[in-house]
Every structure is written in C-alpha cells, then in structure tokens.
Amino acid sequence: MNILNRHEYDRRMHRVLDHIDRHLDRQLSVAELAEVAHFSAFHFHRMFTAWMGETVADHVRRRRLETAASRLASQPGVTVLQAALAAGFGSAEAFTRAFKLHFGLAPTAWRQAQQESKIGQVHSKIGQAGMPAAGHDDASTNHGEYSMIEVSIVERNPVHVAYLRKTGPYGPELGRFWGEVVYPWMATNNLLGLPRYGICLDDPTVTAPEQCRYDAAVEVPPERLLSGNPMRTVVPGGQYAVHRFRGPVEQVAGAWLALTRDWLPASGLQLDARPFVEHYPPDAAYDPATGVFEAELCMPVTRL
Structure with a gap:
C-alpha cells in the first residue's frame, strides 16, 4: 500500500x-x-x-x-x-x-x-503541547491546592483542526511526541503561533495504556494544504467548564482532578460524549526554566 x-x-x-x-x-x-x-x-x-x-x-x-x-x-x-x-x-x-x-x-x-x-475520572488527561513530559502516578498529590478551583461556563464554537495522532500511554511520551514529531511538522507548515489543542480521546483510568488515543491539533481552515498527511477534524463546540490553568506540569493533573471530583458533582451539570480538551491560545505563556505554563482546561458539560 x-x-x-x-x-x-x-x-x-x-x-x-x-x-x-x-x-x-x-x-x-x-x-x-x-x-x-x-x-x-x-x-x-x-x-x-x-x-x-x-x-x-x-x-x-x-x-x-x-x-x-x-x-x-x-x-x-x-x-x-x-x-x-x-x-x-x-x-x-x-x-x-x-x-x-x-x-x-x-x-x-x-x-x-x-x-x-482517589483516582477519579482523569488521572492524567494531559497533553502539554510543546512542553515537558507529563504524567503522574499520584494525581491527588496537589489536589488540596485546587479545592477552590475557579471555573467559567463557556460556549465554544466548533474549530477546524489538523492533527497528528499518537496511540499509546499518556504521560512523558506525549511531551516527546510534541517535541520530536508535532513541533517539526508545525514549523515545516508555518503553523507556529496558531492555537493548539491537546485532545485526550480516552480515559487512562479505564482504557488500557496501549489503546489510549491522543491528538495533537492545530487550528487551521479545512481548505489549507499541509504537508505531512495530517488528519482533519472539528473540535466540537458547545458548553464547556473551563479552568484557566497556570502552573508547573506537576500540578495539572490535580487541576483536572478537582474539576471532575469536586467541582462537577456540585455544579448541576454532567459530562457528555465530547472529549476533554487542553486549549493552548497563541499567547499562552510557557517558561522553560521553571516549567510553568498556561492552558485552558476544557471539560465538556451538559445539563444533568
């Protein structure tokens, strides 16, 4: 073939x-x-x-x-x-x-x-687009820091993206995937500086590591021609609970956990079938010296 x-x-x-x-x-x-x-x-x-x-x-x-x-x-x-x-x-x-x-x-x-x-729904739903490796054996380590997590309900528009998929364990390998595969592809196609998305299509607490699917995506119009044979899809629009995260990679799993284990049950909302998304706006900060980065953690929700 x-x-x-x-x-x-x-x-x-x-x-x-x-x-x-x-x-x-x-x-x-x-x-x-x-x-x-x-x-x-x-x-x-x-x-x-x-x-x-x-x-x-x-x-x-x-x-x-x-x-x-x-x-x-x-x-x-x-x-x-x-x-x-x-x-x-x-x-x-x-x-x-x-x-x-x-x-x-x-x-x-x-x-x-x-x-x-205390595993919860998203032990390590993390992508870290262009950032150091992520993945944690204890997602509750920093949980207390996020007991009063700030969340906004946002109506997001559908977004056309091009993506490269990795199937396998989440965690450190995703950081290498962004750095060794996705970043060079973005640079070749002049995509640097555009909004990026880390899309975890499976829950690593219930899906076998070798079957977990992850899409590293960049926002581009569907008519734009790209080299490297990326796949195309639409990140679904609709209602999301959004937490604007800022911190080191070690804390992001705690933030996801607080969203699902603490905030969601008291919100009057529930999850639906759309995937969890980490959105990295073009102006999202990242400090390679400290590992501190910014991202919007977007959890899809609907009425209970």
Missing part, C-alpha cells in the same frame, strides 16, 4: 472511530459504519479488525464500558442503570455482566474502589 493510499485508509478509519464515540448510546451496525468509512460492507469488518486489532463489536462494547466507567467514577449521583442506558445497554443486568467481565468487578464495587483510591 503506498503512502497516499495508507493515509486515505487511516483517514476513513479515524472517521469511523469518531462516529462510534459520538453514537455510543444507540445501536451501531457494521453496514452503517462501513457507509461512514465509504468501504464495502462485505469487507469492512475484516479491514477494521486488521487495523484496530479487535472486532467492530469488541471495540464498540469496550468503548461503551469505558465511557460508562468514567461516568460512574466522576458523577456520584449517576446510578448504574443510568450509566448503562447512556452507554447503549438495554438493562442494568446486561451492563453489569459485561462490566464485570471487562473490569473484574461489578459497577458498584468498581466505583467504590475508585473513590477509595
């Missing part, structure tokens, strides 16, 4: 994964997903399995369970039945069986274990 064909293949499959994540609350057929990808329904299942390393059904089930697990961990008021229905399961019983098979614990016991260990 030549480079151009490989890029088109990847682009179509990325579109399918995005479609799945946005429609986990309803049934998704192979025929529908094949149509999204513009591939033959007859061959799509085999192609998807070869590309993802798991069947369509296994992938959809895993994403439903991971999304439900994140909801249970971050929203104490959500019942097991509510989490099950929101994730596309027809009953709490079917959800509980699938959940226990995947995570090793029933949903209620798993939620209790998360609360006791």
